[in-house]
Amino acid sequence: MDSTAPIHLIAREQGEPRVISNGVLGMVLFVMTEIMFFSGMISAFSIVRASSAIWPPPNQPRLPLEETAINTVALFLSGLLLFLAQRRFAADRDSAKTPLIAAIALGTFFVAFQGWEWVSMIAQGLTLTSSTLGSFFYLIVGTHALHAIVALGLLTQAWRRLSAGRLQPSQLATTAVFWYFVVGAWPVVYWRVYL
Amino acid sequence: MRALGPRALVGARVRALGPWALVGARVRALGPRALMGARVRALGPRVLVGAVVAGVVLSPAIASACAVCTAGRDEENQLAFLLSTLGMSLMPLIAIGTLVFVLWRRIQKLEVETETARTAPQIDSRQSRL
Numbered sequence: 001m002d003s004t005a006p007i008h009l010i011a012r013e014q015g016e017p018r019v020i021s022n023g024v025l026g027m028v029l030f031v032m033t034e035i036m037f038f039s040g041m042i043s044a045f046s047i048v049r050a051s052s053a054i055w056p057p058p059n060q061p062r063l064p065l066e067e068t069a070i071n072t073v074a075l076f077l078s079g080l081l082l083f084l085a086q087r088r089f090a091a092d093r094d095s096a097k098t099p100l101i102a103a104i105a106l107g108t109f110f111v112a113f114q115g116w117e118w119v120s121m122i123a124q125g126l127t128l129t130s131s132t133l134g135s136f137f138y139l140i141v142g143t144h145a146l147h148a149i150v151a152l153g154l155l156t157q158a159w160r161r162l163s164a165g166r167l168q169p170s171q172l173a174t175t176a177v178f179w180y181f182v183v184g185a186w187p188v189v190y191w192r193v194y195l
Numbered sequence: 196m197r198a199l200g201p202r203a204l205v206g207a208r209v210r211a212l213g214p215w216a217l218v219g220a221r222v223r224a225l226g227p228r229a230l231m232g233a234r235v236r237a238l239g240p241r242v243l244v245g246a247v248v249a250g251v252v253l254s255p256a257i258a259s260a261c262a263v264c265t266a267g268r269d270e271e272n273q274l275a276f277l278l279s280t281l282g283m284s285l286m287p288l289i290a291i292g293t294l295v296f297v298l299w300r301r302i303q304k305l306e307v308e309t310e311t312a313r314t315a316p317q318i319d320s321r322q323s324r325l
Contacts, residue, residue, distance in 0.1 A: 019301050032290045039286050043279035050275030 023174035031181045034147065038185055041143065042192050045136040057131035061124035063194050064117055071113045072190055078106035079183035082155070082176055089162075089172055096172075097162055104155050107179070111148050114141065137193060144182070144189055151179045 049055050056062075081103035089096035118138070126134045154175040161167040197203075202210050212223075251257065 019298060019305065028294060032287070032294075035290060036283075036286060039283055043283055046279055047272070047275045050272045 021170035021173065023170050024177055027174045027177040031177060034181065035185070038140070038143070038189070041136070041140050042188065045140060046192065048132050048136065052132065055133075057133050059125070060131050060133055061121055061126050063137070064121070065194055067113070067117060068190060068194055071110055071117075072186060074106050074113070075110045075183055075186055078103045078110065079180060081106065082179055086172060086176055089167075089169065093162065093165070093167070097159070100155070100159050100162065103179075104152060104159060107148065107152050107155065107182075111145055111152065114145055140189055140193055144185060147178075147185075148182045151175070151182045155179060 081099045085096040085099035085103060088099060126137065128135055128138045158167060158172055158175045161171065199210075
């Protein structure tokens with residue numbers, strides 16, 4: 001192919017040629033900024049932990065590793081179901097409803113379970129001001145939970161549009177990018193904060 | 196005149212030049228490069244880059260000025276600082292590089308698809324004539 005020939009784009013969205021949809025590109029750029037945001041927080045946590053003479057701080061409850069591992073599996077399943085929903089959406093839009101609602105349900109379970117863990121840890125004495133562990137734990141995990149809640153809201157909106165027959169592929173893709181970020185960021189948070 | 200303030204003391208042409216009015220016309224034409232000699236200007240930006248690189252390489256003690264790298268309490272602390280700095284520095288490069296790579300692959304794929312779509316009807320019409 002002649003390298004000077006113009007690029008002829010097949011992918012069209014609302015009549016305009018696109019290599020990548022505006023929504024997906026915008027969401028990817030936003031996710032990049034959020035990745036840097038999380039990197040900064042996790043870096044600060046790593047340095048504070050390395051600087052501490054005693055870690056974890058004394059008189060603080062142990063973080064629930066096993067329960068959170070189960071929760072992590074639920075989140076991964078949610079990501080897989082969303083991927084399945086996207087694949088089905090490309091073939092037959094109505095068949096995507098079930099995996100999409102299942103992904104939302106698992107995501108909601110993840111957030112709710114995290115909230116329940118927080119309540120029990122606060123009752124045991126790990127609070128935002130009890131120690132540096134508590135401060136960073138609630139900051140980092142709380143920020144992730146906030147992202148998860150917003151992403152679940154977007155997924156729910158996508159499901160409503162799908163039910164009404166008005167969901168565009170790019171809209172589902174844009175929402176999916178954000179949820180994949182939430183799912184992908186969690187193992188890093190779990191590894192650096194919990195382990 | 197009062198509205199201009201002290202600038203009323205100079206003519207309109209000089210006011211239009213701004214701070215550059217303090218230097219001669221030849222120097223103005225050179226711009227910031229006027230700060231270097233003619234030989235250095237002839238070599239271009241390579242001189243500046245070479246000078247900076249040489250300064251850094253020949254003076255490793257400069258790195259000791261970094262309070263983050265050298266003020267760690269112990270080895271574990273220093274390692275945490277260095278790994279964090281390395282990670283944070285590489286993260287945007289990896290992220291943007293990945294995006295650019297994915298977009299480039301997608302454009303390549305679309306070009307192939309376009310070419311296929313353009314030649315396919317021609318093949319079909321030729322076959323129907325046979």
